Amino acid sequence: EDQVTQSPEALRLQEGESSSLNCSYTVSGLRGLFWYRQDPGKGPEFLFTLYSAGEEKEKERLKATLTKKESFLHITAPKPEDSATYLCAVRGFQGAQKLVFGQGTRLTINP
Amino acid sequence: GAGVSQTPSNKVTEKGKYVELRCDPISGHTALYWYRQSLGQGPEFLIYFQGTGAADDSGLPNDRFFAVRPEGSVSTLKIQRTERGDSAVYLCASSQAAGSYNEQFFGPGTRLTVL
Numbered sequence: 001e002d003q004v005t006q007s008p009e010a011l012r013l014q015e016g017e018s019s020s021l022n023c024s025y026t027v028s029g030l031r032g033l034f035w036y037r038q039d040p041g042k043g044p045e046f047l048f049t050l051y052s053a054g055e056e057k058e059k060e061r062l063k064a065t066l067t068k069k070e071s072f073l074h075i076t077a078p079k080p081e082d083s084a085t086y087l088c089a090v091r092g093f094q095g096a097q098k099l100v101f102g103q104g105t106r107l108t109i110n111p
Numbered sequence: 112g113a114g115v116s117q118t119p120s121n122k123v124t125e126k127g128k129y130v131e132l133r134c135d136p137i138s139g140h141t142a143l144y145w146y147r148q149s150l151g152q153g154p155e156f157l158i159y160f161q162g163t164g165a166a167d168d169s170g171l172p173n174d175r176f177f178a179v180r181p182e183g184s185v186s187t188l189k190i191q192r193t194e195r196g197d198s199a200v201y202l203c204a205s206s207q208a209a210g211s212y213n214e215q216f217f218g219p220g221t222r223l224t225v226l
Contacts, residue, residue: 004153034214043115043202043217044154087153096167097142099215101153 002027002092006102013078013109021073021105023088033071034099035064036087044087078109113137115218117203123224124193132188132221136205143186144204144215145178154202160186161208193225 005024013019025033032051036044048057050066057064061082063074073086085106089099116135124130136143142161146154156170160180168178175193180186190197200222204215 036217041219043204043219046214046216049214089153097159097161098144098156098167098170099146099154100156103151103153 002090002094002100004088004090004100004102006086006088006105008105009103010106011108013075013107015079015109015111016077018074018076018078020075021086021107023071023073023102024069025071025088025090026069027090027092027100029093031091031093033066034089034091035071035073036089038085038087038104047086075107078107080109080111083107083109115203115205115216117201117218117221119221120219121222121224123226125226126193126195128193130190130193130223132190132201132223134186134188134203134218136184136186136203137216139207140205140216141183141208142206142213142215143180144206145186145188146202146204146217148200148202148220150199157188157201190223193223195225198223198225 003026007022032049034049035047038044048064053068055066061076065072085104087104089101118133144159145157148154158178159167163183175191178188200220202217202220204217206213206215
């Protein structure tokens with residue numbers, strides 16, 4: 001069974017303080033690892049897809065990286081508007097089209 | 112439309128009642144997904160449609176839950192004899208097609224509260 005575990009559950013940073021969020025996964029053949037951002041009361045917003053170990057993608061202050069066992073979402077010099085819950089999900093060969101999500105990391109950036 | 116839309120945004124019902132939740136996918140997207148999200152958790156898969164047919168309904172918790180997509184566009188999730196444990200946010204997502212290289216885009220969700 002495909003599984004995703006995210007850590008930490010919650011993270012508080014000062015504005016400008018860089019850090020990383022972790023997503024550990026087990027999957028029956030990875031067909032994609034996905035990062036989403038979710039604001040309170042809204043649906044998840046797509047950020048990145050990674051397909052193979054060693055791949056990296058960047059968007060503004062965010063960079064996602066992938067190894068065979070985990071993915072990191074690095075946030076550089078964050079701003080208060082980066083505060084949100086960040087969700088990681090995998091799609092595996094056995095699960096066909098469905099995404100299996102972690103529980104998310106709740107990120108708060110204090111001004 | 113510009114994005115996935117879901118109606119209603121909030122639904123409050125009483126235990127034992129029947130509810131319908133509607134999803135309008137992004138125009139041209141052939142694949143549609145339903146997920147359920149409980150407080151503090153990530154979304155959990157319920158069902159996936161490719162066109163009009165349910166290609167994978169393995170996530171539906173029991174036979175009180177049913178979903179349709181009769182014309183391959185709008186989908187309705189139907190819950191019979193609602194229970195308090197059904198309270199959650201129900202999310203709909205769509206993608207251009209099924210397949211590894213198609214990201215799923217989510218709607219804002221319907222918050223269901225069963226009293």
